Amino acid sequence: MSQDAGGDATTEGDLRNTGMSLKHDREWDYELDRIIEEIEEKDAKKVGLQFPEGLKRRGPAVADDLRELAPDDVTFMLSGQPCYGACDLDTFLMRRTDVFVHFGHSPMKNSEKIIYVPLFSNVDVFPMMEEALEELPEDDVGLVTTAQHMNRFPEMKEWLQEQGYEVHTRRGDDRLTHEGQVLGCNYASADIDADQVLYVGGGKFHPLGLAMEHPDKKVVIADPVNNVVTVADTEKFMKQRYGAVHRAMDAEKWGVIFCTKIGQGRWETAERIVDENENAYLITMDEVTPDRLRNFDMDAFVNTGCPRITTDDGPQFHKPMLTPGEYEIAIGNKPLDELSFDTFHGTW
């Protein structure tokens, strides 16, 4: 899926490590003062706190700190629901609290009630960026990163300029908060006028999507979390996807998943598939897991929810799991060579 490019890099990065559970010791800035201010301003009595999976463990200590600062009559509630992004708000908790704090992701959509507290990585990105230079021979370079490293983005850009590059960046679409930011399902910030793009961040899922979405560009990965520089290689990924599509070609019964998470619903896509295929069944759920789908006696599934589930978790499902685009290929509506990465646009 990737090739080692850096001379000193002896360990391959974990493909699944998207930077959520990092190996570094760190202090996060939970922006307690901003939260307390909001609680006081709104005279809030119930406050919901939601953390992504890798940081849930920190929740009780953050609640402790907030309880010390907040008025006595405020009840803090921790979301125990799985959370994988700003697309994945605990709407139950949000509705039932006066202030709802979402930690670790940048805003996908602003709302009066939600406080987004981004948690920025304090890892030094420059050693790996330096190592990445030898994979970036041209004068123009695109620069993208994830929410965790967004705070260093201006510095990264400046540093690349100092190395003599013309650095191309853009904000992308509504789903993205910041210039240069990518999500696992959105790479619009890399629609820039350069043939090489430097991705700074942990893991390989994001740069892989980026390389799939922009097959004409060379995507160089400077991973400061796993200390490795690589070049995104879509070949293995493509083989996996073609394998899934081929296995689904004989499918008679299709399960069409409509994900009920606030930022992951593509209703029109799901509805169109079931309207046009009488052997397709619409299945709604929030968490899309192998266990839940095993209950349905289908030959294959199309997931209109989070693309990462389809591609990254795909092999764990008991039947082939395709993206909407792959489904069109499997049923013969589109040629095989139109296989592409599934991306998400818009908010909710």
Place this chain on the structure above:
Amino acid sequence: MSQDAGGDATTEGDLRNTGMSLKHDREWDYELDRIIEEIEEKDAKKVGLQFPEGLKRRGPAVADDLRELAPDDVTFMLSGQPCYGACDLDTFLMRRTDVFVHFGHSPMKNSEKIIYVPLFSNVDVFPMMEEALEELPEDDVGLVTTAQHMNRFPEMKEWLQEQGYEVHTRRGDDRLTHEGQVLGCNYASADIDADQVLYVGGGKFHPLGLAMEHPDKKVVIADPVNNVVTVADTEKFMKQRYGAVHRAMDAEKWGVIFCTKIGQGRWETAERIVDENENAYLITMDEVTPDRLRNFDMDAFVNTGCPRITTDDGPQFHKPMLTPGEYEIAIGNKPLDELSFDTFHGTW
């Protein structure tokens, strides 16, 4: 946990088999005509179908049958959320459909939008009832059963009367639809004037709860699903529960679970615990699973949601998991001998 009473019964019933996944071949009556009538009357365009876990597999075929009978422009949606009772409605699907059909449980609360379709077992209950007679030496007997066998309840009662018993039955409280019905969390229908109660149904969880809730009564189990007659024995269960309570006595940090499922929320109970214990943290979630709780670094948990999760699934959690009553014992508010089964009252 139980002792074999029937002479011919050579196999012990599976403790976890509560009758949801039965061994018998059967035809269910899905009441398609009633559903179609409602769809037409309401001119419904979106129809949600929810099945309990053991019957989810039947969903697509039921959807097929309904599609043949319904107008062409109706879209059927299958709930992929786990479902363990009428307390556990897929509220997302319910809100987003014009007609919502809940299969396999009896109504906990009626609503304009919900059609409850009970699915009755066609297993013959009388051979095991006959075998149970030798464990019922007194003249008076209480009779209870689960939703699956409710359709035979009048026959069962009549049959017992023919055997010379005075049969005591009652409806219980609001949470129960039918006279003689028990839930895993409610045994109010057994508050009757007899020292022995006959439970007709699959599994041992219900009769165990019944015996715990009514320790003065002998609870005889006629299990027509596993073909076995036993007498409920709470000793092993009590030992397990005391074990969990003891292990939790040293706990400093408590996770207090508030379940967000529509019929499983006990907000006042949860709030009282966190208000009175500064080392208690309120955690909200729908599915209460070992995986989700592993994310929280607590010493013990109190589950204010479904009692079955606490007691039946309890040993699977990484830390002791107590009912609200057991929590009071563990923190020293109540004496050890007040340990009792956790029951639920009211609807939602």
